[in-house]
Amino acid sequence: MDTKHPPQDEAWRSHLYFQAPLRKCNGDIRLLTIQSRKYAASMPEPSSTAIHCILRLANLKNDPKFTAISHEWEETDATDEEKLVLVNGAPVPVSTGLFNVLEHAQKEADPTTVWIKAICINHADIQEKSTQVAQIADIYGLAARTLVWLGPSTDGSDDAMDVIRQIGEEQLSLNSLVANWTPQVGHQFWRSIMSKTSSEPPPDAQGETSPASTHPDFKARLDTVQPALRSLMERAYWSRLWSVEEISLSAKGIVSCGNRRLPLDTFCTVAKSLDTIINESTVSRWLASAKTPTSPNRPINLSTSEPSNFAQSPALKVLAQRDFYRRDLDSWVRTPNQPLLSILHRFYAPGSDGNFPLRVADSRDRVYALLGLASDATTLGISPDYGKDYSQVLIEVSAALLRKTPRPLQLCNHTATTESNYPSWVVDWTNLKTPLSDAVASNRPFYACGPADERFYRVDSSNPSQISMKGTVVDNVKTVGAAYQADETGELEQVRSYLSEIKNFWEESTASQPSPYSAEQTAVALAKIPVADIEVDPERRDHTRRTATVTLDGYQSLLSALSAEKPDVGEEKTPEKDHADHTSKHLNRATDYLAAMSRMEGWKPFLTETGYVGLGSTGLAAQDSIAIPYGSPVPFALRRQEDETYRLVGEVYVFGIMDGEFMKVHTKETLIRLS
Known part of the structure; x- marks a missing residue:
C-alpha cells in the first residue's frame, strides 16, 4: 500500500510553500541556505540553539551553486519535538535523522546552500512533488557536489572511515582502477599499500621486500576493524533504492559518517578493493608465520579464517551501479544507452546480477526512483505522477514499454489461471518472471518473428485494460504433459x-502425415x-x-x-x-x-494439433493458442476469453519455429488483443 503524508499541523507548509508552488518541470527548484552556528548563537533564546535556514527559489538553468544531500529519510519519519529548525522564521517539524544531517551540513562561520528533498519539496502538494521528483536527475547532476550522509558515528565507524582514508591515500590512479580493475591490478594495489603501511611488507615476485614504513600495525588493524567496516557497508542508507540514482548521477560527492568525510570516488574505489587487500594480507601473514615458527606472533589458522567478502555487502552492490550510469566518465568507459526496460530488468529479474532488496516506502518509487537513470524515459513519455496508484503506474509503464517492443511480455508473471487485478500483459516488478532467454539482450538467441521483425511491430494501447498487436496464430495445444521437477534424490x-514424455510426443508428431518436421x-x-x-x-x-x-x-x-x-x-x-x-x-x-x-523446472512438454512439440510454463493447458507477435523473439501461449480477447499465459518454446520458419510461410495476419 502506498504511504500517505502523516497528519500534522500544516501551518508551516502554508508559510513556506503555498505562496510560490513549483508545479512545472521548467528547472524551478527551492534551495535551503543553512545559517552558520555563529549566526545561530547570536540569536536570542530559545532560537540560539536552533538551526536557522532560509528557503528561496532558484532555477537550474541559472547554474546555482549548491550541495545536494543524499540521506536516509522518509515522509513518515517520526517528528522529534526536542529538535528546533527555523525556516524563514517558522518552526518546521523534523525527525532526529533530518536534524542530524542539517546539523552536519551546518558550518561554523559561513552559510551553506543545499538542496534536500525533505524540505525543498512540498510533499503535501501531489502535483509539485511529481514535477520536482521528475527533476531529481538534473538536480543531482548539476549540483556542485553531493553530500552522502551515512549517519552519526556508531559501531566503530570512525575507525572504519580512517582505514578507508589511509588506503585511499595510497591508491593508484582512479581512472586506471575504475576502467581497468583486474585481480592483477588489485594485487598491485595491495602491494602498494602494504609496502607503505607495514614494517614487514610482502615479498614481490623475485622474493624481495619493499622498504619498511611508519605504520607497522596496519595489517593487524585490518583484522580488528573488519566488523566496523562491515557495519559501515550495511547501514540503512545502502538499502534504499533512491540511493542508487542519487549516487550514480552525482559527478562529485562526499561520503560523511559522524565527523569523518571522504571523497565519494575514493570511498568507492577503496570499497571495491577491500576484499583483495584484507584477504592477501591474511595470506601474507600466514606465510610469514609458517616460515618463522618460533615467532612470538600467534600463527594464523587459515582453516578458521573466513575470507573477506565485502563485494556482497549492500554498499558495494549500490556503488557498483555508479559505474553503469555515471555521466561524467568518458564515453568509451560508460554505457551511454540505458533503456528503462534494461534497468528494471536488471534490478528485479530473479537471479540477475543486480538483483538485491532495495527499500522504498512508496511502491510507486520502484519505478520512479530509477527513471532518472533511463536514457529513454522522455521518449517513453513516462514521468512521476503521485496522483496515480501503484496499479496505474504498472499499467502505464507496461503500455509504454510495449509500444516499443514486445519483449516485456516475456517478463509477465500473470497466467490465465492466476487471480490478478492487472491485465495479463502488465509487468509487475514485484513478481517478475524469469524469461526463457535474455529478454532484453540485443543478441537474443531466438528470432521466432523471422522476417516480421521490429519494423512491422505495432501496438495500440489506447484502451487502459487492453493492448492490440499484429501477429499470427501458429496452432492450438492438443496435449500437455507433466511439469518437470528436478529429482533431488539422485535417482533421476x-x-x-x-x-520419455518428450520422446512420446515426438514420435506421435513424426508418425502423423504430414509432419511439420x-x-x-x-x-x-x-x-x-x-x-x-x-x-x-x-x-x-x-x-x-x-x-x-x-x-x-x-x-x-x-x-x-x-x-x-x-x-x-x-x-x-x-x-x-x-x-x-x-x-x-x-x-x-x-x-x-x-x-x-x-x-526448465516447472515447464511442461506439449504437442499441438498439427504436430509441433514444445515446452510451456506451468499455466499452459490444452486448447491454448500458440501465437507469435510481430517483432517478438519467442512465441507465446494465449487463452481465448468470452469477449474474443486473449489472456497471456506465458512464453513458450516450440521446436522448429524459433528462427522464423513459420513466419516465412504463414499467410494469415491476426490482430491479437490482450486483456
Whole structure:
C-alpha cells in the first residue's frame, strides 16, 4: 500500500510553500541556505540553539551553486519535538535523522546552500512533488557536489572511515582502477599499500621486500576493524533504492559518517578493493608465520579464517551501479544507452546480477526512483505522477514499454489461471518472471518473428485494460504433459519421465502425415527440446546461448547413464560396482546438460494439433493458442476469453519455429488483443 503524508499541523507548509508552488518541470527548484552556528548563537533564546535556514527559489538553468544531500529519510519519519529548525522564521517539524544531517551540513562561520528533498519539496502538494521528483536527475547532476550522509558515528565507524582514508591515500590512479580493475591490478594495489603501511611488507615476485614504513600495525588493524567496516557497508542508507540514482548521477560527492568525510570516488574505489587487500594480507601473514615458527606472533589458522567478502555487502552492490550510469566518465568507459526496460530488468529479474532488496516506502518509487537513470524515459513519455496508484503506474509503464517492443511480455508473471487485478500483459516488478532467454539482450538467441521483425511491430494501447498487436496464430495445444521437477534424490526418475514424455510426443508428431518436421530435424530434436535449445555460455555464466555440440554429447551421455546397461563383468569388479562406475562416468559427462535442464523446472512438454512439440510454463493447458507477435523473439501461449480477447499465459518454446520458419510461410495476419 502506498504511504500517505502523516497528519500534522500544516501551518508551516502554508508559510513556506503555498505562496510560490513549483508545479512545472521548467528547472524551478527551492534551495535551503543553512545559517552558520555563529549566526545561530547570536540569536536570542530559545532560537540560539536552533538551526536557522532560509528557503528561496532558484532555477537550474541559472547554474546555482549548491550541495545536494543524499540521506536516509522518509515522509513518515517520526517528528522529534526536542529538535528546533527555523525556516524563514517558522518552526518546521523534523525527525532526529533530518536534524542530524542539517546539523552536519551546518558550518561554523559561513552559510551553506543545499538542496534536500525533505524540505525543498512540498510533499503535501501531489502535483509539485511529481514535477520536482521528475527533476531529481538534473538536480543531482548539476549540483556542485553531493553530500552522502551515512549517519552519526556508531559501531566503530570512525575507525572504519580512517582505514578507508589511509588506503585511499595510497591508491593508484582512479581512472586506471575504475576502467581497468583486474585481480592483477588489485594485487598491485595491495602491494602498494602494504609496502607503505607495514614494517614487514610482502615479498614481490623475485622474493624481495619493499622498504619498511611508519605504520607497522596496519595489517593487524585490518583484522580488528573488519566488523566496523562491515557495519559501515550495511547501514540503512545502502538499502534504499533512491540511493542508487542519487549516487550514480552525482559527478562529485562526499561520503560523511559522524565527523569523518571522504571523497565519494575514493570511498568507492577503496570499497571495491577491500576484499583483495584484507584477504592477501591474511595470506601474507600466514606465510610469514609458517616460515618463522618460533615467532612470538600467534600463527594464523587459515582453516578458521573466513575470507573477506565485502563485494556482497549492500554498499558495494549500490556503488557498483555508479559505474553503469555515471555521466561524467568518458564515453568509451560508460554505457551511454540505458533503456528503462534494461534497468528494471536488471534490478528485479530473479537471479540477475543486480538483483538485491532495495527499500522504498512508496511502491510507486520502484519505478520512479530509477527513471532518472533511463536514457529513454522522455521518449517513453513516462514521468512521476503521485496522483496515480501503484496499479496505474504498472499499467502505464507496461503500455509504454510495449509500444516499443514486445519483449516485456516475456517478463509477465500473470497466467490465465492466476487471480490478478492487472491485465495479463502488465509487468509487475514485484513478481517478475524469469524469461526463457535474455529478454532484453540485443543478441537474443531466438528470432521466432523471422522476417516480421521490429519494423512491422505495432501496438495500440489506447484502451487502459487492453493492448492490440499484429501477429499470427501458429496452432492450438492438443496435449500437455507433466511439469518437470528436478529429482533431488539422485535417482533421476523425474529426468527419465520428462525425457520419455518428450520422446512420446515426438514420435506421435513424426508418425502423423504430414509432419511439420524434416528428417534433418529428427537427428537433434530429442536433445534440444528438453533444454529448450538453450545452454549456459561457459565464458559468461550469466548469459545463455543456443545449444552446441557439447550439449548434444551431454544428452547422449545422459541417455547412457539412464539406460542402466551393464558392461561385461571383469575379474576384479562386481556387477554392482561396474554398473555404478558406468553410470557415474556418463553422468559426469552430462553435468552441463543436466544444468541446462534444471532451468526448465516447472515447464511442461506439449504437442499441438498439427504436430509441433514444445515446452510451456506451468499455466499452459490444452486448447491454448500458440501465437507469435510481430517483432517478438519467442512465441507465446494465449487463452481465448468470452469477449474474443486473449489472456497471456506465458512464453513458450516450440521446436522448429524459433528462427522464423513459420513466419516465412504463414499467410494469415491476426490482430491479437490482450486483456
